Amino acid sequence: MKLALLLYPHQNIRYRASLLQIALEETRLVFDTLETPTDIHPEEIGGAQFLICQPDRPLSRRELGFLGHLSSVYMIFEVRDEALLPLPAQRPDYIGADLPYLLKYKGKTNEMFTDSMLTMALAASAFSRNYDAQLNVLDPLAGKGTTLLLALRRGYHGIGIEISKSSIEELTAYMNRYFEFHRMKYKYQKSSLTVYGKNGGTQHKWVFSDSADHFKDGDTRSLRMICGDTRNTEAFLKAESVHLLITDLPYGVQMGTAGKQDGILGTVSAALPGWYCVLKTGGTLCMSFNTHTVRREQLTGRLAECGFSIVETGSLAHWVEQAIERDLIIARKG
Numbered sequence: 001m002k003l004a005l006l007l008y009p010h011q012n013i014r015y016r017a018s019l020l021q022i023a024l025e026e027t028r029l030v031f032d033t034l035e036t037p038t039d040i041h042p043e044e045i046g047g048a049q050f051l052i053c054q055p056d057r058p059l060s061r062r063e064l065g066f067l068g069h070l071s072s073v074y075m076i077f078e079v080r081d082e083a084l085l086p087l088p089a090q091r092p093d094y095i096g097a098d099l100p101y102l103l104k105y106k107g108k109t110n111e112m113f114t115d116s117m118l119t120m121a122l123a124a125s126a127f128s129r130n131y132d133a134q135l136n137v138l139d140p141l142a143g144k145g146t147t148l149l150l151a152l153r154r155g156y157h158g159i160g161i162e163i164s165k166s167s168i169e170e171l172t173a174y175m176n177r178y179f180e181f182h183r184m185k186y187k188y189q190k191s192s193l194t195v196y197g198k199n200g201g202t203q204h205k206w207v208f209s210d211s212a213d214h215f216k217d218g219d220t221r222s223l224r225m226i227c228g229d230t231r232n233t234e235a236f237l238k239a240e241s242v243h244l245l246i247t248d249l250p251y252g253v254q255m256g257t258a259g260k261q262d263g264i265l266g267t268v269s270a271a272l273p274g275w276y277c278v279l280k281t282g283g284t285l286c287m288s289f290n291t292h293t294v295r296r297e298q299l300t301g302r303l304a305e306c307g308f309s310i311v312e313t314g315s316l317a318h319w320v321e322q323a324i325e326r327d328l329i330i331a332r333k334g
């Protein structure tokens with residue numbers, strides 16, 4: 001079977017080469033889970049960028065369904081006698097595909113890149129065969145929720161931890177407006193959290209569904225956004241409750257939050273044991289970072305000390321903008 005995966009084009013030429021590298025790694029990781037030896041290579045056809053894959057057996061509908069989660073891929077074709085035959089779209093949209101994209105702000109992590117992180121973490125986890133199950137996705141440095149909204153789009157549950165009250169307020173207004181505008185059934189609840197016997201933050205929780213009937217039957221998904229310090233993750237969430245942990249570390253030199261100027265490495269080091277504890281065995285962490293503020297070896301060292309094993313990938317480091325060179329680490333628990 002020969003497949004041609006058409007990649008999304010990108011206007012920025014400098015970023016295009018990086019995207020191709022990310023698309024290749026994402027596709028390799030997904031094909032690794034299918035357990036069929038596959039050569040994957042880039043090829044330009046008619047001026048458009050494709051990845052050509054030749055698995056040694058036909059893929060099942062379910063396997064093709066997982067390929068539909070490849071974030072860098074716009075369309076999938078089967079190649080027969082040099083002709084490209086489009087395969088039916090298998091987009092995993094549980095709710096509106098626009099949900100992660102409408103809210104624009106400075107410091108937002110690129111949506112397609114974040115979605116690739118989600119797919120790579122899933123492919124490297126023990127849960128790749130359950131890609132359409134109700135997985136729990138945690139972003140412990142959630143900002144205004146890009147990771148979580150992409151998770152909800154797939155029909156997963158989203159859990160975020162974020163220290164900035166104003167970011168959470170903005171997300172709250174957006175979510176409520178989005179549900180109202182689309183006349184979706186939902187419940188919103190705000191509550192206080194107790195951490196180590198003291199008031200330790202606020203939780204905003206939405207429960208919603210893709211249809212009114214499903215909502216009535218209790219077939220729902222949830223988004224929980226915790227306003228608090230990620231160093232308290234273990235106190236906020238149950239042990240072994242998260243399938244995938246996806247996060248984009250702050251790009252500045254200092255985190256400067258929660259009264260501690262301990263830099264990114266200090267905060268990550270303090271938070272990692274908690275992140276490890278709430279992750280299920282077989283779950284994965286996928287973390288991006290600015291190489292100008294923290295070195296890859298520093299992070300992989302801390303991850304290994306906590307018990308994570310680093311997942312081998314090709315180079316994923318890429319230029320983003322002046323002063324930001326982004327890299328990515330995938331690590332697995334168990």
Ligand SMILES: C[S@@+](CC[C@H](N)C(=O)[O-])C[C@H]1O[C@@H](n2cnc3c(N)ncnc32)[C@H](O)[C@@H]1O
Binds near residue numbers: 228
């Ligand atoms: C790179 S941003 C994440 C952006 C996010 N992916 C988005 O697209 O909205 C990192 C976030 O970490 C948050 N942060 C920094 N220190 C924190 C801490 N100790 N606990 C929780 N959140 C923290 C910052 O407020 C910032 O919003």
